[in-house]
Amino acid sequence: MLTLTRLQELLERGEFVVTAEVGPPHGSDSRMVITKTDLMKEHCDAINITDNVRGIPTMDSSVCSHLVIQAGAEPVMHISARDRNRIQLESALYGAHALGVRNLLFVTGDHSLLGTHPEAKLVYDFDSIQALQIARHLMSGTDLSGQKLEGIPEFYLGSTFNPYADPIELQIWRVEKKRDSGARFFQTQAIYEISRFEEFMDGVRPLGVHVLAGVIPLKGPKMARFMNRRIPGIAIPEEMISRLERAGSGLTGDARRKAMKDEGVEIALETIEAVRSINGVNGIHIMAVGWEEVVPELVERAGLLPRPR
Amino acid sequence: MIAMELKPIKEILQMLEGYEKIVLFGDSGCAQMCDVGGILQLEDMEELLSSHGKIVLGYVFVEGGICDGNAFKLSVANKMHMLEEADAYLVQACGVATQVVTEALPAKEAFPATNTQFLGSMPERFMHYEKCxxxxxxxxxxxxxxxxxxxxxxxxxxxxxxxxxxxxxxxxxxxxxxxxxxxxxxxxxxxxxxxxxIWDLRDWSPTHKPRKIEVTGDSMMS
Structure with missing residues (x-):
């Protein structure tokens, strides 16, 4: 079977896939993306480029995806429905394809009230499901008005789900709707508590899609509490937070920070181990959010090296 | 109804700077239900403007809504003398009302006393929730x-x-x-x-502004 990307090839071949996220710079520094890509490209199969997470403006995700290609890795370009209308989306997809981007991941996008630009006018012309439909439509050779395209883009389409979101039945239907709109792979919100993820996977498994379980390594209890409070869809159990706290107790300064970070890595490794044994999970997606140095360590210690060729 | 709030008093005084004789507009519809342009609020505004050196010549209070052209005409018919004497109008109703006053009485400027917010329900007085x-x-x-x-x-x-x-x-x-x-x-x-x-991509063109409805002949319910 002909595959469009390495990510697709590995997933369809049944390899346990590793992807990791690079947050684009809050500015025009192109070296940051290349440096972060270099740091982890031997440890993962594709590198995700986020799209203005929480409505905080960062470098354009298609430009950063192109930088990932220049650095010798395969990008997964995120596209948030929040800030674009259909005219801009079609335009962005032509450009992304021209820049060599083939993996697309659609998200609805956190509400911009939660970010640094709450004064912005909201767009939400479509949701992630309808965005997938637009991408699939373009791949058929015409734009939404029916006009024939000068160059037909091809993409491997993906999206996200959050196993902790409610109501669970409706959230699983959304995964099905995304699949029916063309999504072939999914990455999840960060997994901490396992049983709810298992329950959700019971609903996802019959849909026959590829799932990458999200992993965000915790640096300490402060980060965990911040995420529970401020990042939509995150549910870090209280006992995990106390575990991080206990790791640092009796210590101060750098020693304390290091002990808590080490514990965060342990928790992440346990999570990776747990999700690997869940039927229907085809890989992991590491979101290091500014702690990119941890990615090679996690992948190595999880026994996921060398990556398949 | 249209939910709205009074602008900060400072902003109202700023827009009325240089105008002395004011006529206030309110109505018994949305403006009264939102407690911005009922008789009570017109009285409060008169007191406030007076304390800042303005002269309030009187009120135009429309039964129903200022948006209703006929009701508006009836309410101003016997007040033309007062309206001509005024330097400016202050409209304690929604943005539609300020524009209706502007179009009907273009000789003077009509200023908005409110920020028009949304279309909502009012389960109890002072409580408004957007629904549509x-x-x-x-x-x-x-x-x-x-x-x-x-x-x-x-x-x-x-x-x-x-x-x-x-x-x-x-x-x-x-x-x-x-x-x-x-x-x-x-x-x-x-x-x-x-x-x-799946809910397909939506046609948002019915929201394109400015919108109008012009029912002609027997098209209604036909």
Missing amino acids: SMCGDCVLHLTGGICPITRCPKGLLNGPCGGAMNGKCEVNPEQDCAWQLIYDRLKALGKLDNIRK
């Missing part, structure tokens, strides 16, 4: 009488986003997730199939 976005293509028959376009902050049509947890919204943990409400209601009605199918 006037999208021009109602979906309430499919969503159990709960509007996702308005009550979901993202206006999602294919179910809740990944930020919906424990029935609450990611934008505000006090706020119910509209899709949880829709799900619960449709489940109770045995109509979950309504939201199981």
Whole structure:
């Protein structure tokens, strides 16, 4: 079977896939993306480029995806429905394809009230499901008005789900709707508590899609509490937070920070181990959010090296 | 009704700077129900403006709404002398009202005393909640009488986003997730199939401004 990307090839071949996220710079520094890509490209199969997470403006995700290609890795370009209308989306997809981007991941996008630009006018012309439909439509050779395209883009389409979101039945239907709109792979919100993820996977498994379980390594209890409070869809159990706290107790300064970070890595490794044994999970997606140095360590210690060729 | 709030007094005084003789406008419709342009609020405004050296010549209080052309004409008919004497008009009603006054009485400037907010319900006095976005293509028959376009902050049509947890919204943990409400209601009605199918890309052109409705001849209910 002909595959469009390495990510697709590995997933369809049944390899346990590793992807990791690079947050684009809050500015025009192109070296940051290349440096972060270099740091982890031997440890993962594709590198995700986020799209203005929480409505905080960062470098354009298609430009950063192109930088990932220049650095010798395969990008997964995120596209948030929040800030674009259909005219801009079609335009962005032509450009992304021209820049060599083939993996697309659609998200609805956190509400911009939660970010640094709450004064912005909201767009939400479509949701992630309808965005997938637009991408699939373009791949058929015409734009939404029916006009024939000068160059037909091809993409491997993906999206996200959050196993902790409610109501669970409706959230699983959304995964099905995304699949029916063309999504072939999914990455999840960060997994901490396992049983709810298992329950959700019971609903996802019959849909026959590829799932990458999200992993965000915790640096300490402060980060965990911040995420529970401020990042939509995150549910870090209280006992995990106390575990991080206990790791640092009796210590101060750098020693304390290091002990808590080490514990965060342990928790992440346990999570990776747990999700690997869940039927229907085809890989992991590491979101290091500014702690990119941890990615090679996690992948190595999880026994996921060398990556398949 | 149209929900609205009075602008900060400082802003009202700023816009009236240089104008001495003022006529106040209010109505018994949305303006009164929102406690911005009922008789009581016109009296309060008169007192306030007087204390800042203005002269309030009187009121135009429309029974119904200033937006109703006929009701408006009847209310100003016997007040033309006062309206001519005024330096400016202050409209304690919605943005439509200020524009109606502007168009009907163009010789003087009409200023808005309110910020017009949304189309909402008023379960009790002083409490207003947005319920309708006037999208021009109602979906309430499919969503159990709960509007996702308005009550979901993202206006999602294919179910809740990944930020919906424990029935609450990611934008505000006090706020119910509209899709949880829709799900619960449709489940109770045995109509979950309504939201199981994909909601295709929506035509937003009915929201393009400025909109108008011009019913002609016998087209209504025909």
